[in-house]
Amino acid sequence: MTRVVIVGAGVGGLGAGVRLTAAGCDVLVLEAAAQVGGKLGIARSEGHTFDTGPSLLTMPFTLEETLATAGVTLSDRLDVRRVDPLCQYHWDDGTALATHADPDATAAAFEALEHGAGQAWHRLLAQGRRTWDLSLPLFLSAAISGPIELARRSGRPINPRDILAHTTLERYGARHFRDPRLRQLLDRYATYSGSDPARAPATLSVIPYTESAYGAWHPIGGMHRIAQVLSDVIREQGGELRCSTPVTRIVTEHGSAVGVETAAGEVFPADAVIANCDAADLYEGLVSAPKQAAQIAAAPASLSGFVLMLGVAGRTPGLAHHNIWFPRDYRAEFADIFDDPRPPNTPTIYLCNPVATDPSCAPDGDESWFVLVNAPRHGQVDWDAEGERYQERILDRLDALGLRARERARTIIRRTPADLERLTGAPGGSIYGTASMGPRAAFLRPRNASPAFERLYLASGSAHPGGGLPLVLLSGKIAADLICRDLELTDAA
Ligand SMILES: Cc1cc2nc3c(=O)[nH]c(=O)nc-3n(C[C@H](O)[C@H](O)[C@H](O)COP(=O)(O)OP(=O)(O)OC[C@H]3O[C@@H](n4cnc5c(N)ncnc54)[C@H](O)[C@@H]3O)c2cc1C
Structure with a gap:
């Protein structure tokens, strides 16, 4: 049986764990903290329950698809409720505006602040849809090494304009809206990737489209329930999770990852290792990979x-x-x-x-x-x-x-x-690893198949395709798919 060790029980590690146990692998997840979930943590005090990280679940299909690989239906495990409005915005001049998944409702609210802004919002969503339809299959759901590979996969060179990589989010907003409040609202989407709107590509304007198309959701009991459900499914399929078990070293031999060593000195052999920990920690601390460590250090942090x-x-x-x-x-x-x-x-x-x-x-x-x-x-x-x-x-x-x-x-x-x-x-405490700043930022994120060692894979918000729960679940999918391909496992994850 193929043995996979996953370093970290964040959502990317857990999502990969679900897919790989479903594909028949013997999966061991080692987590440094006392609880699973990583940034998707939970805290309790005086009868109050708090999610300590993510508070907004978008694109729930990424979670549904992950669970479905194990034959699990999301609604059987979680009572996920739609949240409306998406967000209530306030400005210090007393203006308030609510956004909704329904584009007409949001457009009407925009129109009330600026004549023509309702139509501009519809145009922005329509372009967001085109960018999304291009990005999801080509870029977000598969491993990527750069624009040339992207062009090969799509059968034609990708024009940066098709994915709005030619301009910044701030400039793009200014092209659509005159009202500084509406520009501010759009600029905020840069922070979804931990970036500055003046430097982030306008590609991030795809996020309001995804919020509109897929809605905003909340699982009853709190967001942390997502991590618990993923952990349960791994265990039900025969996988093992150990908390309070920091990994101090990924064991390599002849250029391949062959296992991990914990702080307690235990060594776990593996056919493949997934690093769910931050990519900078991986390349600086768990393996010796000076070139990859230097590349990450050179990129702006989120x-x-x-x-x-x-x-x-x-x-x-x-x-x-x-x-x-x-x-x-x-x-x-x-x-x-x-x-x-x-x-x-x-x-x-x-x-x-x-x-x-x-x-x-x-x-x-x-x-x-x-x-x-x-x-x-x-x-x-x-x-x-x-x-x-x-x-x-x-x-x-x-x-x-x-x-x-x-x-x-x-x-x-x-x-x-x-x-x-x-x-x-x-x-x-960088939330998203490196920030998405500059037109090529998306190609500079650490790759899911490590270029430094064979059989070493990355699944996390600090690796491709990026941070936030939906992208992190896609990162887990990409790593699991690569392992199935490289180890010639018959059941694709
Ligand atoms: C305040 C805040 C708000 C956010 N809001 C949202 C939101 O609303 N919506 C959204 O989609 N996303 C949001 N995010 C981002 C989202 O939480 C992250 O992108 C996602 O949870 C990261 O998952 P990950 O798989 O990269 O793992 P992480 O959550 O980074 O977990 C990695 C795990 O690896 C473990 N680990 C590290 N090193 C080792 C080691 N050597 N040995 C063993 N284990 C190790 C860590 O302890 C940790 O548990 C937010 C994040 C924060 C912090």
């Missing part, structure tokens, strides 16, 4: 996040599931993160209030808030020194928005970029 989880008394009138408050000067926020790193002075506030969809997350009549602001990496800022002070600044901001956070909070959990690094192994 942003991190400063998180407060608040268990608050009572319900907040008008609070949606997903809420955003924009600052007046959005550019200053990105300058504080990427150009002259410091804790952003007036950051955009994202507040997830899952009770709007799922009352099980808080005691009766109360709310569990997940508040996230974009932040520079730990190392660029000493977040262990800054954390407490910045918490006060964010609480001030929440109070200024009228949310009475201090008065209502029964419990507050803080997660700085430094905590994210310690808890999930993400270097500097």
Whole structure:
């Protein structure tokens, strides 16, 4: 039986584990932390439950397809509910706007702010669909080594304009909207890949299309349930998961990965190894691959996040599931993160209030808030020194928005970029590995089949095709497919 060891029980590792156990492999997942899920973690306090990372599930078909390889139906395991509106936006001039999966509803809201913006939104979604239809089969679902291979696969050279790689998201938004609020709304999608809209390719405008086409979803019980279900399916199919088991070395022989060694000194032989840990850690720490390590170090890192989880008394009138408050000067926020790193002075506030969809997350009549602001990496800022002070600044901001956070909070959990690094192994707390900045960024992500060693594969948000749960599940699919191909397993994963 083919033995595969997976280093890390993040979603990419777990998704690959489901597919490979389904393909008949003997799978062992080794996880450094005490719980599975990685960034998709969970925290509890005073009867409140908090997702510590992702709060928005898009493209649920990636999860459905992963489970289906094991004959499991998503709806049998998870009660996944549609979230509407997609997001409630606020500006400091008092404007509020809700976006919806229904394009006409969002277009009407845009039109109310700017004449013609409704049509512009429809045009943007139509182009997003074309970009998506091209990207999903060619680029997002398969291993890739560069534009030449992409052209070979598609049968013709890909024009960067077809996938909007020729311009930035910021410029693209300015071509569609005059109203600075609507531009800001579009620019925010750069942060879905941890990037600066002034440098990120307009390709990221495909995200609003996917949100519109596939909706936004929430599993009852919390997002972390996704990691639990994936783990259950691996076990049910005979795979093994061990938590609190950090891997310290990938054992290589004659240029091939042949097993792993743990901190306790145990060695597990393997026919193939999947690294679900961050690609920088893999190439700097677990194997010796100076060329790959240098390539990653040369690329700009994605942003991190400063998180407060608040268990608050009572319900907040008008609070949606997903809420955003924009600052007046959005550019200053990105300058504080990427150009002259410091804790952003007036950051955009994202507040997830899952009770709007799922009352099980808080005691009766109360709310569990997940508040996230974009932040520079730990190392660029000493977040262990800054954390407490910045918490006060964010609480001030929440109070200024009228949310009475201090008065209502029964419990507050803080997660700085430094905590994210310690808890999930993400270097500097970067959420998405390297950022998607520049027209070629997508081709520069670490590859799923390691060029450094045979039988070593990468499945994570820091590798191809990128971060965020849907892409990470696709990363797991690509790694599993490569293993099936390379080891000539009959059941494709
Ligand atoms: C605050 C925040 C908000 C987010 N919001 C969203 C969202 O709304 N929607 C969305 O889709 N995505 C969101 N994301 C991104 C999403 O969480 C990640 O892209 C995804 O979970 C990453 O999965 P991964 O497979 O790369 O593994 P990770 O989650 O990075 O997990 C890797 C695992 O490997 C383990 N590991 C590392 N080194 C070792 C070792 N040497 N030995 C053993 N184990 C090791 C780690 O402990 C960890 O458990 C968010 C992330 C954060 C942090």
